Amino acid sequence: MTHSPGFLLTVLAFALVIGPLIFLHEMGHYLAGRLFGVKIDAFSIGFGQEVFGFTDKRGTRWKFSWMPLGGYVKFAGDMNAASQPGADWLMLPPEERAKTLQARPVWQRAIVVAAGPIANFIVAIVILGGFALTYGVDATPSVIGIVAPKSAAASAGLKTGDRITSLGGRGVTTFADLAQYTVLRPDERVSVRFERDGQPLSRDVTIGALVQRDAFGNEFRKGLLGIGPVKPVLRPVSLIEAPFAGAKMTGEILRSTLDGLGQILTGRRSVDELGGPLRIAKVSGEQLSLGAPALIWMIAVISINLGFINLLPVPVLDGGHLFFYAIEAIRRRPVPLHVQEWAFRGGLAAMLALMLMVTFNDLGSFGLWKNLTGLIG
Known part of the structure; x- marks a missing residue:
């Protein structure tokens, strides 16, 4: 006999997992930007049209948008997908241009971009360190x-x-x-x-x-x-040892993720095992029904995977920006804007294709395709 956590519990669990992780990921970008004096126009949880929000005294618009499957921090001067200076950026008044991310040296821009995934790993280390302290x-x-x-x-x-x-x-x-x-x-x-x-x-x-x-x-x-x-x-683990134990467990989970991904890429495991938001929601509901510790552990695992995925050198992801910053550091000048824009369009198309595939897999995990086959047959 199988059990189902129910729709409402699944939605609640998904919100408890994804909401805080998106917020903390974007907060990493935000705090790093603030550290280097970059003006921040918007901090959004979700994409698309704003549902509600407010503007703080620094001029940052904090908002929730209708499509809650991600988020973003919009820095002053972000006028294209590649976040690179163009003609519009050069037309800004000097005092405004000085507050943009593009005006910062490449190492500072790299830190701002990397701060999001780093925040995800820190979240996992704190959670897993807490488990180590509590249970050994x-x-x-x-x-x-x-x-x-x-x-x-x-x-x-x-x-x-x-x-x-x-x-x-x-x-x-x-x-x-x-x-x-x-x-x-x-x-x-x-x-x-x-x-x-x-x-x-x-x-x-x-x-x-x-x-x-x-x-x-x-x-x-x-x-x-x-x-x-x-x-x-x-x-038993002491309070001083706990962060190191958390970091070790984070590394072990990350290594398992890399092992699994390597097996999928080499054909030893099926691509059907790749999941997306719907499967995360399903598993979140199941874990919450088992109790808060199970859900919190899952939050740590998802946070590690979110940090890892964002570091992949794919344009539109944080890793794609870091890849171009690395080239810029070596060449001593940015990659041409048109090259970056085409790369980001290709990266967006690849990510949309991946989302379509994992959504197909997720629907399969709910038994949709099997049920449809039964109806047709």
């Missing part, structure tokens, strides 16, 4: 306590007491490291290095595959070695 961190050693009969580990000759030191060339020290590596690699053949009675040994193993269905009807295909630890170990 998993320090269960990678020593095998149980080997399931007929499992991948048993077939490879692994035994109780073996200490696994690496999988597929990646070093592991805890059972969490093992799980993180194997869960994304069902049916893959990898090299396992381990110690038995102090002697280093190596085996090749084909990671098993397990299809699981959760309480909400979602199916997951995951890798499985078929081993268990000797005894779970949770290590």
